[in-house]
Amino acid sequence: MAEPIEKVSIVVSHGSLEGVYPGLIMANGARMEGIEATLFFTFFGLDAIIDKRMDKLSVATVGNSAMRMPGGLKMPTILGAIPGMSRFATTMMSKEMEKLDIPPVREFIEMIHDAGGELYACKATVDMFHLEKEDFCEQMDDIITVGDFYEKSAGAQIIFT
């Protein structure tokens, strides 16, 4: 039998709701299976751990060719640009997730942190966006370089989302 996975390092690089959740679900799922989990937030993915932004992530409705309307009809991509569309899609998705007991981003980050998952911000992005440690939620463990990230990922499977 193949060796079981003991450690995962998950990179979250997108800041939309649908860009952030897969990484969070995988990290939480790893901890639930007794697998060590490290999350590394980079580029717009940082929004998921920025205190003032993490409660306001939204679904990207522009340029998403898989977007469907309630009922399942395919949504012409141009409609995604209509004002209010992203907010509408975000509300819908948040509602559906709540039904599945998937928590809002802040609560999810707290859960993963309390479960022993580690959360890091990418130094290059923090510098690029002129951010400070104070801008992040308290669960953020540290701002680290990509080199540190690889060091912390020793023995882990690295997953890019």
Place this chain on the structure above:
Amino acid sequence: METVEILGTQIELDDDGNLKNLSDWNEEIAKELAKEEGIEELTDRHWMVINFMRKVFEEKGDAPSIRKLTKESGVATKELYQLFPKGPAKKSARIAGLPKPKGCI
């Protein structure tokens, strides 16, 4: 699927190694299952989680998610992982005599 002997009783397990029949479960069996999971002694806090798992399963037909466990069992996330290292939902379900939880959260 296999049958094992726990405390002198033949007990059927499912493919995940959890009890096949809920009715085979009792507190003594729970203690033995806990030992298999590396938990030598079940404290009152463990029992709070185990009883909550059983209660939700009875009502809903599935074990609660880790979120529900965190919010409603009376034991917070950090402690859950201390009580049941290597996966609170999965381990406590097994000790509670329930099948492996079906949800992703």
